Amino acid sequence: MSEKLYLYPLWLRLWHGLNALFFLTLLVTGISMQYSDIDFPLVRFDLAVTGHNIAGIGITLSYFMFITGNLFTSNGRQYRINIRSLFSDLLAQGRYYLFGIFSKQIPPFPVTLKSKFNPLQRVSYIGAMYVLFPIVAITGWALLFPETIARQAFGYSGTLLTALLHIVMGFFMSIFMIVHVYMCTVGKTPLSNFKSMINGYHEAH
Amino acid sequence: MKKVLNLILFLGFTFWCFAQDHVNSENRIANRHCLDCHGQRVYSFVNPDDGSTVRKLMPVDFRVDSALFYTGAHHIFKCVDCHVPEYDSFPHPNQLRFEPMYACLDCHGGDDTYAKYHFETIDEQFQKSVHSPETLNGFTCWNCHDPHSFRINQRTGESIANTIAYDNAVCMKCHFETGSEVMLLLANEKLKPMSVSHDWLPNQELHFRQVRCIECHAAMHDSLLVAHLVSPADSAVKQCKECHSRNTMLLSSWYRFQNIENRNKNGFVNGVLLNEAYVIGASRNEILNILSLILFGLTLGGILVHALFRLKMNKRKRHE
Structure with a gap:
């Protein structure tokens, strides 16, 4: 019987579920709009626009839920980085994912109540939630109200730059999501981490 | 020395202004007679019967904005190049109402x-x-x-x-x-x-x-x-996809001309970046598309290799 840790409180699981739902909707509708093709429409264009707008508003609201939760619960502490040892920590975790994991070595940063993320997770989650997400959200809202965008910025079209930034950052978020989903299979069993996000309990290796 | 330089600059500027204006100045003088009334919202004339000054509104259809005229495509013309010289007299003769208009x-x-x-x-x-x-x-x-x-x-x-x-x-x-x-x-x-x-x-x-x-x-x-x-x-x-798609109908119109002009002037990458018209689904950057496909492929490839190694090692462990 492995040890079970209650790591994911209800609000966090609710937020995570909403975030996943909105993100997937944004991903599918976004790809459908960007690569819109008369002969092979993934989602009908007008539906894709409406879906993208609604999911964009939804994910922004859920982001405020995430920020509020992190501000007023202990979950916020999970995103603190130890700068001094960051490089060596990342190296150790990277080495584990690339080599140690295949020989069933003990993870260098086991999951505990105080520290549920390893350094690589922490850096990537901070990058996704505190850097990429705000850029995607701000540019997305600007595109929702294009009259707020400067016509020209540094000699380039403001709308084009905003859209470009939105798409590029959205793409990196998608890459993050794919890697995130895959890394979640690295648990006690391939599905145990997914179950954790439903019942709140993490099963240690 | 400074005064001489200032004088040269002043004269140069005056000459430049004069040269710019010279093209239109001859027409402006000739047209002033017409625009004195037709260039105004309210025009006035002297009633020959009693010598009083009469003020009237110029009907919109007969009004000519001189600022727009002199920046327009036909600014090089005098009024009488297109209208008969009989308009010179006022009140204009009645039959001029039926003056045939030129077509393009x-x-x-x-x-x-x-x-x-x-x-x-x-x-x-x-x-x-x-x-x-x-x-x-x-x-x-x-x-x-x-x-x-x-x-x-x-x-x-x-x-x-x-x-x-x-x-x-x-x-x-x-x-x-x-x-x-x-x-x-x-x-x-x-x-x-x-x-x-x-x-x-x-x-x-x-x-x-x-x-x-x-x-x-x-x-x-x-x-x-x-x-x-x-x-x-x-x-x-009425179909969104006719514009918002790769084969957008907008590419068969003036936007295509703008894009080609832009690319010729600024080079391909700048031409794409400087393009003012952003249309969802139609504006695509081939370089970014290729880069994103490479990155996406590398990510999936990396995950696949990692997953295969994990499976292989798991099997080996199980056999042991």
Whole structure:
């Protein structure tokens, strides 16, 4: 019987579920709009626009839920980085994912109540939630109200730059999501981490 | 020394201003006689019977904005180049009301100087359009293109935003929110307000600002930057994907010309970046597309290799 840790409180699981739902909707509708093709429409264009707008508003609201939760619960502490040892920590975790994991070595940063993320997770989650997400959200809202965008910025079209930034950052978020989903299979069993996000309990290796 | 330099600069500037103005100055003098009245909202004249000064409003149709005229396509002309010299007398003789007006082709037809504008094709398209004189009694080129203010935007490097605003203002002269007197005159009907007739269109205001009306309401023609075959409202483009897709119909119009011009001027990458027109689904950057596919492929490839190694090691462990 492995040890079970209650790591994911209800609000966090609710937020995570909403975030996943909105993100997937944004991903599918976004790809459908960007690569819109008369002969092979993934989602009908007008539906894709409406879906993208609604999911964009939804994910922004859920982001405020995430920020509020992190501000007023202990979950916020999970995103603190130890700068001094960051490089060596990342190296150790990277080495584990690339080599140690295949020989069933003990993870260098086991999951505990105080520290549920390893350094690589922490850096990537901070990058996704505190850097990429705000850029995607701000540019997305600007595109929702294009009259707020400067016509020209540094000699380039403001709308084009905003859209470009939105798409590029959205793409990196998608890459993050794919890697995130895959890394979640690295648990006690391939599905145990997914179950954790439903019942709140993490099963240690 | 400083004074001499200032004097040279002043004289140089004065000479430059004079040279710029000289082109129009001769016409300005000749036209002043007409524009003294027709260039004003209120004009005045002396009543020869009692010597009193009479002030009257100049009817809109007879008013010429001199600022627009001298920046317009026909600024090089004197009034009497197109109007009979008898207008010189005031009150104007009554029979002048029936003075025949020139049409575009009278001057521009069959002339190699204007070949690039394809005036003959424009006329063919116009005759087949909903604006043809057959459909709308008395409709002429002038209803849209006031010869006293008409300006060429395409091919002049004018920005897309300004060109769209200018071109759409031409349509809005008659098709504005509550319809216009001109519509009553030509078609004896009042149009639905634009916001009602376009209530199906998402982001109405944005579309009106970013797209020319003719992109959806006129059939494109390869050699025309401004399509003139305006179709009935029920056959206008209503499918989003016709513009918002890779094979966007916008690429067969003036945007294509703008893009090619832009790329020739600024190089491919800058041409793509400097392109003012961003259309979801249509504006695609090939370099970014390839980069994103490579990155996506590398990510999936990395995950696949990692997953295979994990499976292999798990199997080996199980056998042990």
